[in-house]
Every structure is written in structure tokens, then in C-alpha cells.
């Protein structure tokens with residue numbers, strides 16, 4: 001059975017999508033079969049992996065709202081072994097449409113059950129909010145990976161995030177745990193980076209990955225080519241750190 005990891009932080013622009021794509025591709029490089037589920041109406045994970053809108057027949061919206069089986073939404077990416085369930089702007093209405101529905105918090109979990117046996121890892125790229133889509137991800141997953149941007153106020157909002165985790169643990173998913181906390185967009189040239197690193201480690205202790213993701217231009221260029229960093233520039237620092245992260249994740253799962 002595949003391990004389901006949600007990548008979440010209700011702040012936008014902290015590296016959720018970049019990490020979803022590049023951790024996903026790196027895990028595949030290390031021999032894993034990976035499904036990435038895009039649950040952000042921005043569809044950045046979808047476009048970042050080169051999926052054209054015209055190629056999308058069904059998407060995560062149809063799974064959550066129209067009971068389309070998740071298998072009918074899966075698209076292979078150009079990176080063999082990495083598949084995606086795409087999202088489009090249509091998903092922006094889903095939170096409101098889910099609200100009056102039966103089993104509204106467990107719809108993603110129920111859908112994922114069908115494909116858990118087909119993958120080693122299923123990564124869920126969450127939207128920048130703690131609404132019903134993120135609750136669905138937390139209910140469906142085994143653990144949460146929290147990217148934290150190495151910036152002022154890095155820890156801001158994380159207590160709300162952890163409160164949401166507690167609520168989901170209580171009502172829907174007792175086994176839910178924190179997979180790890182990842183420092184992103186680290187700039188070694190500033191004191192700020194070091195300060196944030198220290199602060200985050202004081203707060204999350206061993207949950208923080210040894211691997212730190214630096215700012216790397218190649219990482220920001222890759223999505224406009226529809227490629228993961230592994231395919232765009234395997235020799236870049238960005239590729240090396242995401243491969244190192246993937247090794248840490250595998251080790252944490254005894255692989």
C-alpha cells in the first residue's frame with residue numbers, strides 16, 4: 001500500500017508545489033512509483049509537469065464533486081513513473097459545493113483507496129488555505145510535509161495549521177502525523193536564513209529535514225518548461241537537494 005503524504009502550509013508561495021513536483025520526480029528517480037494529486041485550483045502542479053489543459057478530460061474536481069473514479073483522471077507525465085491527477089480553475093468552486101455534501105471531509109480518502117495499491121507514494125499538493133480541500137487531504141493522508149519558507153514570519157500561521165491537524169486527528173484520522181518540516185528558499189548569504197533555521201528547529205526539533213532547499217534559479221525556471229528539476233537540469237543544485245530530500249524521505253520509511 002502506498003504512503004500518502006500531503007504537502008501543506010496555508011501560506012502561498014512557500015514551495016508546496018515546487019516540492020510536490022520535485023520530490024515526486026526524485027522519488028521516481030530512486031525507483032518509486034509516484035502519483036501526484038493536484039488539489040489547488042491554480043493548477044500549478046498540473047501545468048508545471050507539462051499537462052496541457054486540452055489534455056484534461058476529468059480532474060480532481062470531478063472526483064470530489066461528480067464521483068468520477070480517480071483512475072479515470074490519472075494522466076502519465078513525461079517523467080515515466082510519475083503520474084498526476086490534474087486540477088483546473090474549475091476546482092475553485094469546490095469548497096462551496098462540498099459544504100452541503102454527505103461525507104464531505106472523506107471524499108478524497110474514499111477516492112484514493114482505489115489507487116493506493118498502484119503506487120509507492122501518493123503526494124497531495126494542497127491549496128494555500130485550511131478549508132475543506134485541505135481537510136480532505138489531511139483526512140486522506142498518512143502524514144503531512146510542511147514546507148516553510150526561510151523568511152521573516154516563517155512560523156506565522158503554523159499554530160493554526162497544527163490546530164487543524166489536531167481537529168482532523170480527533171474527528172477523521174487518528175493516525176495522522178507530521179512527516180517532516182522542510183526549509184525552502186534558503187539564502188545562505190544572509191543572517192536571516194540562519195536565524196529562521198534555528199527558530200524552526202527549536203520549534204519542530206527532529207521533525208525538520210537535514211536537507212535544506214536553497215534558492216535556485218533553475219528550480220523557478222523548470223515549471224515553465226513543464227519539467228521537474230530532475231528532467232530540466234539534473235546537475236543543478238536544485239536537483240541535488242531534492243534528490244537528497246527524497247533519500248531522507250525513503251530512509252524515514254525504512255526504504
Ligand code: ADP
Pocket residue numbers: 011012013014015016017018019044128184185186213214215216217219220221223
Ligand atoms: P506554493 O505552492 O507554496 O504556493 P510554489 O512552489 O509555487 O509555492 O513556489 C512559489 C514561487 O517560488 C514559484 O514561482 C516557484 O517557482 C518559486 N520557488 C519555489 N521554490 C524555489 C527555490 N528553492 N528557489 C527558487 N525559486 C523557488
Ligand code: MG
Pocket residue numbers: 016017018040044126
Ligand atoms: Mg502551490
